[in-house]
Amino acid sequence: xxxxxxxxxxxxxxxxxxxxxxxxxxxxxxxxxxxxxxxxxxxxxxxxxxxxxxxxxxxxxxxxxxxxxxxxxxxxxxxxxxxxxxxxxxxxxxxxxxxxxxxxxxxxxxxxxxxxx
DNA sequence: GCTTTGACTCTCG
DNA sequence: TCGAGAGCCAAAG
Numbered sequence: 001x002x003x004x005x006x007x008x009x010x011x012x013x014x015x016x017x018x019x020x021x022x023x024x025x026x027x028x029x030x031x032x033x034x035x036x037x038x039x040x041x042x043x044x045x046x047x048x049x050x051x052x053x054x055x056x057x058x059x060x061x062x063x064x065x066x067x068x069x070x071x072x073x074x075x076x077x078x079x080x081x082x083x084x085x086x087x088x089x090x091x092x093x094x095x096x097x098x099x100x101x102x103x104x105x106x107x108x109x110x111x112x113x114x115x116x117x
Numbered sequence: 118g119c120t121t122t123g124a125c126t127c128t129c130g
Numbered sequence: 131t132c133g134a135g136a137g138c139c140a141a142a143g
Contacts, residue, residue, distance in 0.1 A: 003139090003140070003141095004140085004141090026139090031139075031140095032138060032139070033138070033139035033140060034138070034139080035138065035139065035140075036138085036139050036140040036141075037139095037140095039139090039140060039141060039142090040140080040141085043141080043142095
């Protein structure tokens, strides 16, 4: 099975109202490819079967979401951090809130909503 | 097949 | 405590 398939399969197990992190997801499939997890989610071909909006950053931030705007401007590593909280992120937050996940200022309380894989 | 890029994370100043 | 830089692995060009 390919890495991506494993990721999708694992992500699909996340129940409604819970979230997990890219780190945890990568760890769950015995990999350290945190970034690859994000890449796989970005190209997610199984929406909405695989709810990629339930996958967030390790610090509780929502991170990014490829709704329609993708790869705008030059995105180097440092720029990526600066533009957190734009574009499709709002949509992602809305989806999470619909599942009763508390999102405060683009952040989620991992202590309460993290799903143990 | 090598280089670049990315919805990330960790470490150091 | 916070910002910048380096490192990580896969996928796409």
